[in-house]
Amino acid sequence: MGNKSSLMLQEQDIKDIQEETGFLPGQIERLYSRFTSLDKGDNGSLSREDFLRIPELAINPLGDRIVHAFFKESEDDHVNFRQFVRVLAHFRPIKHNQENNLNAREEKLRFAFKMYDLDDDERISREELLAVLHMMVGENISDEQLNSIAERTILEADTDGDQMISFEEFCAALERSDVEQKMSIKFLK
Amino acid sequence: MIIPPFIILLVTVVVLASLGKSLGLRQKYVQFLLKVFEDNNERLGTHEFELGDCLDYIRTGMEAIVDDEVTKRFSAEELTSWNFLTRTNCQYEFISIRLTIFWVVGFILRYCLLLPLRILILTIGVGQRHGGFLSIFQRALSRASAHIWFERSEAKDRFAVARRLREHVEDPDKLPILIFPEGTCINNTSVMQFKKGTFEVGGIIYPVAIKYDPRFGDAFWNSSKDSMVSYIYMMMTSWAIVCDVWYLPPMTKREDESSIDFANRVKANIARQGGLVDLVWDGGLKRSAPKKEWKQQYQQEFSRRLKVQNVNSEKKEEKTE
Numbered sequence: 015m016g017n018k019s020s021l022m023l024q025e026q027d028i029k030d031i032q033e034e035t036g037f038l039p040g041q042i043e044r045l046y047s048r049f050t051s052l053d054k055g056d057n058g059s060l061s062r063e064d065f066l067r068i069p070e071l072a073i074n075p076l077g078d079r080i081v082h083a084f085f086k087e088s089e090d091d092h093v094n095f096r097q098f099v100r101v102l103a104h105f106r107p108i109k110h111n112q113e114n115n116l117n118a119r120e121e122k123l124r125f126a127f128k129m130y131d132l133d134d135d136e137r138i139s140r141e142e143l144l145a146v147l148h149m150m151v152g153e154n155i156s157d158e159q160l161n162s163i164a165e166r167t168i169l170e171a172d173t174d175g176d177q178m179i180s181f182e183e184f185c186a187a188l189e190r191s192d193v194e195q196k197m198s199i200k201f202l203k
Numbered sequence: 204m205i206i207p208p209f210i211i212l213l214v215t216v217v218v219l220a221s222l223g224k225s226l227g228l229r230q231k232y233v234q235f236l237l238k239v240f241e242d243n244n245e246r247l248g249t250h251e252f253e254l255g256d257c258l259d260y261i262r263t264g265m266e267a268i269v270d271d272e273v274t275k276r277f278s279a280e281e282l283t284s285w286n287f288l289t290r291t292n293c294q295y296e297f298i299s300i301r302l303t304i305f306w307v308v309g310f311i312l313r314y315c316l317l318l319p320l321r322i323l324i325l326t327i328g329v330g331q332r333h334g335g336f337l338s339i340f341q342r343a344l345s346r347a348s349a350h351i352w353f354e355r356s357e358a359k360d361r362f363a364v365a366r367r368l369r370e371h372v373e374d375p376d377k378l379p380i381l382i383f384p385e386g387t388c389i390n391n392t393s394v395m396q397f398k399k400g401t402f403e404v405g406g407i408i409y410p411v412a413i414k415y416d417p418r419f420g421d422a423f424w425n426s427s428k429d430s431m432v433s434y435i436y437m438m439m440t441s442w443a444i445v446c447d448v449w450y451l452p453p454m455t456k457r458e459d460e461s462s463i464d465f466a467n468r469v470k471a472n473i474a475r476q477g478g479l480v481d482l483v484w485d486g487g488l489k490r491s492a493p494k495k496e497w498k499q500q501y502q503q504e505f506s507r508r509l510k511v512q513n514v515n516s517e518k519k520e521e522k523t524e
Contacts, residue, residue: 070267073497152502
């Protein structure tokens with residue numbers, strides 16, 4: 015009982031999170047409830063195992079990458095609630111005039127870009143692209159064919175000729191796709 | 204101009220046929236048609252890989268993190284309105300004097316009246332059966348003889364188990380078998396995958412739908428969190444355990460049905476009657492990771508829709524097989 019009280023969400027925390035992410039207080043409380051239910055060890059933070067315990071995430075071909083996105087900012091391989099909500103905030107649907115700096119189209123694109131860019135050098139190399147392709151197709155397509163797909167993709171997107179895809183080139187390549195809708199999820203209040 | 208070659212062809216075919224041979228023209232025609240259909244269908248369904256192909260996977264992954272159908276089945280159901288038990292209100296905050304008073308009165312009622320009463324009933328009930336604890340033991344043993352006992356080596360042999368079960372079921376003098384086919388405790392908001400073993404044995408299945416009303420006391424035992432003693436303690440200090448039981452009409456496996464389909468049919472009936480969510484997920488996911496085959500299925504689907512090119516040619520040729 016005593017341990018739990020230190021984990022409870024204070025009013026001030028809710029206000030701060032609302033300010034930072036744009037989530038409503040009801041949504042924040044719901045997310046907090048979800049956070050604590052995933053936190054099996056009751057230590058106020060989530061480990062990678064806590065995430066991968068969700069079966070639907072464990073069978074997602076990009077599951078590991080998605081989990082990794084939460085741990086980019088953490089120092090001790092654990093995610094606290096602030097970090098948890100901050101990442102989820104990228105997926106808040108965009109409403110007119112309610113854009114804040116976390117769920118804008120550019121931020122959503124940057125999140126997708128980071129899925130590919132593992133070493134964080136602001137460029138997607140051919141190896142990085144191949145790694146993601148491999149995760150998505152498994153053993154069903156041969157390495158040579160994957161190579162040719164990767165090369166073709168880079169050729170089409172690479173406008174400055176450095177054989178890698180920068181963030182600007184990435185955004186240009188996804189200009190016509192409905193990023194706002196594909197990278198938004200419904201958060202219940 | 205066409206007629207002479209055509210007549211020659213016709214004559215050839217007739218002659219060959221009378222000799223019992225054929226040019227195989229019909230087969231070749233059919234094969235050709237099939238190939239044309241396949242090639243075009245594949246082309247219709249495939250697309251070139253784009254950088255944006257990962258977006259859908261990212262979104263479904265995030266949706267699963269925010270809420271999923273499985274993990275919430277293994278902990279007590281969340282109530283929409285508080286039932287004055289602190290155990291169902293994880294984030295107890297002082298809200299109002301009135302609620303606190305209700306809770307205090309409830310607390311006194313449950314711990315000082317209901318709990319002693321129930322312990323009293325338990326002890327009296329035990330004592331009344333002649334002889335007390337010893338006879339409890341004897342009665343338990345006699346009930347146990349109707350159990351189906353398996354040697355450890357037998358238990359590993361699925362066929363041996365199925366044979367023993369079938370023998371028992373077919374014997375009209377033996378008691379019916381009570382089965383809980385999910386194989387683990389679930390929180391009664393859903394029914395999860397039924398293990399197909401029992402549905403292979405044959406015989407008649409009498410489905411029973413059970414639904415507890417969690418507002419009066421949650422009967423779910425979260426064995427990874429609570430010991431049996433604390434579970435019993437919680438049961439005894441709840442308001443009440445309220446349970447609806449429906450005995451559904453008997454069902455048998457149809458001729459053309461597999462045991463998995465039969466199991467799913469029974470599960471659907473029970474879920475419908477009890478107002479529970481019918482899930483395909485395995486209750487074993489409470490303790491173990493999902494099988495790799497599920498992920499591989501997604502990978503296969505994605506690969507199938509991807510247009511792949513032949514690497515070993517100068518000019519880019521579409522894959523023709």
